Amino acid sequence: MTDAEELRRRTRELLAQHPPASTDRLDFLRARFDAGLAWVHYPEGLGGLGAPRTLQGVVDAELAAAGAPDNDPRRIGIGLGMAAPTILKYGTEEQKRRYLRPLWTGEEVWCQLFSEPGAGSDLAALGTRAVREGDRWVVNGQKVWTSSAHVARWAILIARTDPDVPKHQGITYFVCDMTDPGVEVRPLRQITGEAEFNEVFLTDVRIPDDRRLGEIGDGWRVAQTTLMNERVSIGGMALPREGGMVGPVAKTWRERPELRTHDLHQRLLKLWVEAEVARFTGERLRQQLVAGQPGPEGSGMKLAFARLNQEISGLEVELRGEEGLLYDDWTMRRPELVDFTGRDAGYRYLRSKGNSIEGGTSEVLLNIVAERVLGLPAEPRTDKDVAWKDLAR
Numbered sequence: 001m002t003d004a005e006e007l008r009r010r011t012r013e014l015l016a017q018h019p020p021a022s023t024d025r026l027d028f029l030r031a032r033f034d035a036g037l038a039w040v041h042y043p044e045g046l047g048g049l050g051a052p053r054t055l056q057g058v059v060d061a062e063l064a065a066a067g068a069p070d071n072d073p074r075r076i077g078i079g080l081g082m083a084a085p086t087i088l089k090y091g092t093e094e095q096k097r098r099y100l101r102p103l104w105t106g107e108e109v110w111c112q113l114f115s116e117p118g119a120g121s122d123l124a125a126l127g128t129r130a131v132r133e134g135d136r137w138v139v140n141g142q143k144v145w146t147s148s149a150h151v152a153r154w155a156i157l158i159a160r161t162d163p164d165v166p167k168h169q170g171i172t173y174f175v176c177d178m179t180d181p182g183v184e185v186r187p188l189r190q191i192t193g194e195a196e197f198n199e200v201f202l203t204d205v206r207i208p209d210d211r212r213l214g215e216i217g218d219g220w221r222v223a224q225t226t227l228m229n230e231r232v233s234i235g236g237m238a239l240p241r242e243g244g245m246v247g248p249v250a251k252t253w254r255e256r257p258e259l260r261t262h263d264l265h266q267r268l269l270k271l272w273v274e275a276e277v278a279r280f281t282g283e284r285l286r287q288q289l290v291a292g293q294p295g296p297e298g299s300g301m302k303l304a305f306a307r308l309n310q311e312i313s314g315l316e317v318e319l320r321g322e323e324g325l326l327y328d329d330w331t332m333r334r335p336e337l338v339d340f341t342g343r344d345a346g347y348r349y350l351r352s353k354g355n356s357i358e359g360g361t362s363e364v365l366l367n368i369v370a371e372r373v374l375g376l377p378a379e380p381r382t383d384k385d386v387a388w389k390d391l392a393r
Helices: 004-017 025-034 053-065 077-090 093-105 219-235 246-255 262-291 297-325 345-356 362-373
Strands: 110-113 129-133 136-143 154-160 171-177 183-188 197-208
Touching: 004 025, 004 053, 025 093, 077 093, 077 110, 077 154, 077 219, 129 154, 136 154, 136 171, 154 219, 171 197, 171 219, 246 262, 246 297, 262 297, 297 345, 297 362
Parallel strands: 110 154
Antiparallel strands: 129 136, 136 197, 154 171, 183 197
């Protein structure tokens, strides 16, 4: 299935059989998935047609013109950008058919149980334990900075299954049911006043072995697929010109000439150009995905995303002067998504501080770019061949 005209025909057939104006939203999304028009590059039967990834735009354009509903991708970004490609690569056929359809339609929200209080930047040092008892794993530990845990049905989870080998070798990757006994979600209130992040406590959580992704002890390799896709989805998202953080500040500049100064003008020009460079680089990165697995370039894009957001939001606060110091609402809320453009300048400034932490800290990503993109010598790692149980903690 590589022909754009054939995809248009199939899309129009879907629209004729399920008119968006008279079809329930969820019913339409399910029908779209079943027709192979969800993500056309996925295999047949799993929401795709085995077509080139570049042809997804053909389908999306036809559906947008017809006013068809989308699957609210910002709300289910962790599932779409991280869980789905990992399940596709490492999941069994049964796992793929169980999880991918409700993931794509948004019926089941996903979260990520990776980071821990004692193993943030050094993720491979994680201490959450999974001990096998028959055909189940008993999991105990704590995870932190978990976006959407308060609304998630499923989680992608990595846990230590063998403490007697070096830290990267004793990890296994699981799918965790967030409704299971022993899973406790607590809000983490942020500097913005909201609590989109959570900490998750796992106490004797019993996970069936058929919810394991990949081989026992191979969780670190499986997690690399998740992490590389995460960085692409954060740093390489598709945006129109002046999409994202640069849009509101450019709009303010045009509409409020009394706020302009020469210095602010020069800084805005520089950041506008850098935002465009990042946007086109993200497009090139997405096109590279057609060839296969995303590489370390996604780390560079995520680095640029964090730096640009923080610099642009800082410029916006300065441009607005006293208005920039105002904040619209400190009410404790539990949002389902991050809305950078739907809030005021103060929110964007405060929330962007987290961009250099979430999805991999900028310091770790700098190391990845240095070693895997630029080919610089790796930092000395004295714990590389030491059993996890013998590491100083």
